[in-house]
Amino acid sequence: YIEVTAPILGKDDSIVGVLLVSAPTDSVLDSLEILRNKADVVALASILVILMIAVLSGMAMLKPFKRITESISAVTEGYDDDYLHENTYTETMELSEAFNKMSGRMKTLDDSRNEFVSNVSHELKTPLTSMKVLADSLLLQEDAPVELYKEFMGDMSEEIERENKIINDLLSLVKMDKTANTMNIKSENMNELIEKILKRLRPIAATRNIELVYESFRPVTAEVDEMKISLAISNLVENAIKYNKENGWVHVSLNADHKNCYIEVADSGIGIPAEAQEHIFERFYRVDKSHSREIGGTGLGLAIARSAVVMHRGAIKVFSQPSEGTTFTVRIPLNYVS
Ligand SMILES: Nc1ncnc2c1ncn2[C@@H]1O[C@H](COP(=O)(O)OP(=O)(O)O)[C@@H](O)[C@H]1O
Ligand SMILES: [Mg+2]
Known part of the structure; x- marks a missing residue:
């Protein structure tokens, strides 16, 4: 109960009586209880709504990154001419630009390696071809004079010398590349x-x-x-x-x-x-x-x-x-x- 007392004053400020009010708090407590239950429901609902919004927008926001990951994984299967164009956010734009630069560099390296290998094979084959021609022409001739043998053998020796020099130079070059951090x-x-x-x-x-x-x-x-x-x-x-x-x-x-x-x-x-x-x-x-x-x-x-x-x-x-x-x-x- 809530109880309040108040004096009742007479004309000359003398107390003529006392007012006593007494009210039960049951109804107030009941109202509070109802309010509390309602607030819980509202809080629960808003938490659910916020969670849903967070999950959905998170998924939407991560989509461009997922696409970027897929593109990067695709690179391992070989180089693509398809460049990344993720312009949804500034960050993804910068990321895809950096990625494109990197994949371009990798492609250049790959091309130059292929070119190097084909150059090497060509250079190594040239002396071999000459030697084969020299040997074949000697074999084709019956009773070739000794002088011709000597001359062709001399030429073949020069070609071998040349092949040797190319291989030595190649080895020096490869050594340079390999020992870049072991100077x-x-x-x-x-x-x-x-x-x-x-x-x-x-x-x-x-x-x-x-x-x-x-x-x-x-x-x-x-x-x-x-x-x-x-x-x-x-x-x-x-x-x-x-x-x-x-x-x-x-x-x-x-x-x-x-x-x-x-x-x-x-x-x-x-x-x-x-x-x-x-x-x-x-x-x-x-x-x-x-x-x-x-x-x-x-x-x-x-x-x-x-x-x-x-x-x-x-x-x-x-x-x-x-x-x-x-x-x-x-x-x-x-x-x-x-
Ligand atoms: N001092 C030079 N004067 C003129 N040409 C040069 C000189 N140095 C290099 N070159 C040219 O550059 C080419 C490449 O040189 P290099 O890599 O040493 O190969 P190479 O085995 O032919 O000497 C040479 O084939 C030559 O045509
Ligand atoms: Mg030289």
Whole structure:
């Protein structure tokens, strides 16, 4: 019960009586109970509605991502020309753009690998074909003179030599790729390193009376992989000798500043046409196939040189004027950054 008492006042503020009101609370409590039950029902209903909305909108929102996942899974089964176009949200747009870029890059890599394999097979087959032709023509002739045998055998020996050289170059190139993260970096005296290379190549230059000059501006020590850098420099100097004129010259110079060392290989040779200059670092590329064949090359030397330099975070550049000469410049950081 709720009980309230109040005084009843007379004219002169004297209390003349007392008012007592008493009411049972049963009905109030009943009303409260009813209200409470109603509130529970409303809360339950709204939770259900909110849950349903959340599940449905979640499903709708995830749909583009599901489609993206399906597309990515499809890539494992082979490359598709179908690019991803999920433009529902900015995020999916960015995601599909990044994905398209990645799959494009993978396709380029795949193409270049296929091209490389077909180039390799072609290059390896050429000497074999020549040998087969030489052998067959000897077999077809009855009582071929000894001189002819000797001549053809000499040619076949040259072809074997060539095949051997291609395989060696290929192995160097593959080694470069494979050991990208196993560089054997040591602090090397670059002057000594270059002098060692030139000492080895001097006899070859002498056979064509080519002057091989070395100029060093200062003592240089750099953190390099000796084997790889030697291969790069000796390929450049070999080329400078090979694609030179009789009585020409080759100048090799070494310089450095506080960050990089610079190696320059200049020659007085046949030069490289402007349109060929952007291709010479490609595997198997040769400016003049027939001429180069006679000189004896595999087209892998500059590809090897460039991989070696790039692995040291350096740069290699070519400047050339046809029939005047060629200059290759190599920049290598003095301190190796992995
Ligand atoms: N110093 C140079 N002078 C002229 N041409 C050059 C020189 N160096 C390279 N080349 C051209 O670039 C081509 C690629 O060189 P490289 O990769 O070393 O292959 P190769 O085995 O033919 O020497 C050569 O075939 C040649 O045509
Ligand atoms: Mg070469």
